[in-house]
Amino acid sequence: MSRIHTAFEKGKAFIPFITCGDPDLATTAAIVRAAVANGADLVELGIPFSDPTAEGPVIQEANMRALAGGTTTDKIFELVKDLRRDVTVPLVFMTYANVVFSYGAERFLGKCEEVGIDGIILPDVPYEEKDEFGPTCEAHGIDFISLVAPTSEDRISMIAKDAKGFLYIVSSLGVTGVRREITTDLGAIASIVRANTDIPYAIGFGVSTPEQARRIARDACGVIVGSAIMKIVAKHGAESAPFVGQYVREMKDAVLAAR
């Protein structure tokens, strides 16, 4: 078993997503450490991909900046190795199928195990295709994290039953990005999830303000935020770490205040 469950043992979890290498990997390392110091319970590390089809403009641009700066999968493994000298919270990769497939699933997931990655999220690998990577993940003790969406309906129980690590509930239709309101009946999805699995579930996509986080956290074991953080990084570049740290603190407090 990976250490992912530990992220949900201190009350509701706050999970930041950070695109690795935007604007450079040294900044990413500083941002991750600032996020953890300010209450991040688990960190999603995005490996940039040239064509991130599930992302909105903010994370697309973060991906482009990271790749333009020369970020590669190998350099990100080095980053994780460095983070693991002091960072003990669970770390999860989020990327696209081709990044893993092209590296070689066995080689990629072997490296994940070696450097201390706990799970992997591939938004373009649904339930029907999870055998592509699932068994190799299991062999290396990496949780292959599944997603459910507002359109999943009759598929939720099937996905939840097989879920590993934590279940990622996509809050809204569309791609990642800041939204003014979230209208999906998340409570209804969460209750189907609870009926089918004991693993924790976190909600992401579209969450940006402490108020949203507080409301969303009522229906979830954790809240995931990506675009709002990468917006801070886009604005402050190499000086982002303290700003992200402060934002994570506000969001973590909001999530803890949920009831």
Added chain:
Amino acid sequence: MKAGRFGVHGGQYIPETLMNAVIELEKAYNHFKEDEAFNRELTSLFNDYAGRPSLLYFAKATTEKLGGAKIYLKREDLNHTGAHKINNVLGQALLAQKMGKTRLIAETGAGQHGVATATAAALMGMECVVFMGEEDTKRQALNVYRMRLLGAEVVPVKTGTATLKDAVSEAMREWTNRIVDTHYCLGSVMGPHPFPTIVRDFQAVISKELRAQMLEKEGRLPDAVIACVGGGSNAIGSFYHFINDESVALIGCEAGGRDVNSFETAATINTGRLGIFHGMKSYFCQDEFGQIAPVYSISAGLDYPGIGPEHAYLHDIGRAKYVPITDDEAVDAFEFLSRTEGIIPAIESAHAVAYAMKIAPKMGRDQIVAITISGRGDKDCAAIARYRGEHIDE
């Protein structure tokens, strides 16, 4: 073979948000493809609206000039809207209508698929939004105007290389955003299952007609069928009814761009490797870390870093062969066919003509080559003039 797989290729590598949509599409398609009324309606759209069957034309002057095999042209350029794209679009639009969808979205490269989708939407009273790489909106300005004239909204895509692959990504993003009333009318034999199968089936009318027409004119099958390949819809449509006829060589012509040994190419089979992208496992042009390559071709319609999964499979089993054709060769063929036969082919189709020009002279006079002219070249005239250093105002 598992449904939706062609050997190892194909599959459904898409966000969970879209899974129920493709499952619903597959169910609807499996129902309607056997439905007599649906097929009658589609045949009537093909024949009475799109101008099918398309001609199979014996290109006498070309044959004499090349001095070898007899050259036949399958004239998909004569279809309504000027390309083979209308075959697939009429099928999908009718299917979408039966599914209760009121809005079509599509990607387009050269603009031919966008124009065809806008056309079907106008005909059937549906809303239409077309995503087109900003670079391509410049290369194919006339087609942008045609789409708007037909009532479609054209969204220029500025991300990535601002070409076809980015238009596909953006159309996929838009589909995850609005599914209930929207059908994604994918333009080629690519993307997640069931698209490669649906698009192939609607395009297979090309080889169905070609086979019957050839038997009628020559009393035998051709020795080779040649078509250009981007995603590969006109090629799979041209090959499909010949796949079991081992005597017929099936040849797909990829966009070699400036050269297959340069970075400025879009020849997927010749320069790519196995990967997972845009919903499918297939061959893709990519770097060592799986980042999709910024491909290049003079032809906006072939300027795509992947290839449909069934082509990848036909390549694996050796049933079809895929050859690269450079920009220079394609432009020469564009001019050759125009002057020799009085037919201006699309620059995409000119890639197929270029390969026929290479092999026909080496073949016997009793042999037969069929080339699919997938579209007409009017849209390319300004770009080819520029390529030759001449500036014309459209």
